[in-house]
Structure formats: structure tokens, C-alpha cells
Amino acid sequence: MIRLEELLFPSTADVAVLSVDVDIEIVRVDAQCTAAGATCPGCGAWSIRVHRSYLRFPGDVPSAGRSVVLRLRGRRFRCEISVCPRRTFVGKSPA
Numbered sequence: 001m002i003r004l005e006e007l008l009f010p011s012t013a014d015v016a017v018l019s020v021d022v023d024i025e026i027v028r029v030d031a032q033c034t035a036a037g038a039t040c041p042g043c044g045a046w047s048i049r050v051h052r053s054y055l056r057f058p059g060d061v062p063s064a065g066r067s068v069v070l071r072l073r074g075r076r077f078r079c080e081i082s083v084c085p086r087r088t089f090v091g092k093s094p095a
């Protein structure tokens, strides 16, 4: 049986579906990244310090005639290397 995460985010395994709310006309899916951290694109250092998180609404999710509202919680990380020009950066996004 295919998992919902694999259907919605076939390019990555680092996503967890938190909740699915099925209505007559609409399907709401809440998901978030599960990776512990991300690699800074400026210096290559690994960071687990979350600067902030935010909601994204990626479009075009497969559905069977219903509207699908996908809410994906993304994260912005803080680079801890003091000489790195990138103070913060967005973690790898699955969608």
C-alpha cells in the first residue's frame, strides 16, 4: 500500500503528513518536514537551529475531483558559522 507522503511528495522521504481532513468538496492535508536540520548553501555547514517556520501552500496535488488544500510547514535555519555570509537559509523543500 502506498503511503500518503509518497503520493504527495514523491521526491523526498523527509515529510510527515500530520493530519488529513476530508470534506465533501475539499481535502485538507497538513504536512511538515521531518529532517533534523539542513545544509547551509553558503558554507556547507549543517545547522539544526531553526530561525523560524512558516506555512507554504504548494498547488496542484492529485485528487479525485475534490479540491486539495496542502499546508506544508517549511523552516528557515540560522547558519552558526560566524564568517558565513548567509545568516539564515531555507531548508530543503519537498514541494
Ligand SMILES: [Zn+2]
Binding pocket: 040, 041, 042, 043, 044, 045, 079, 080, 081, 084, 085, 086
Ligand atoms: Zn553558512
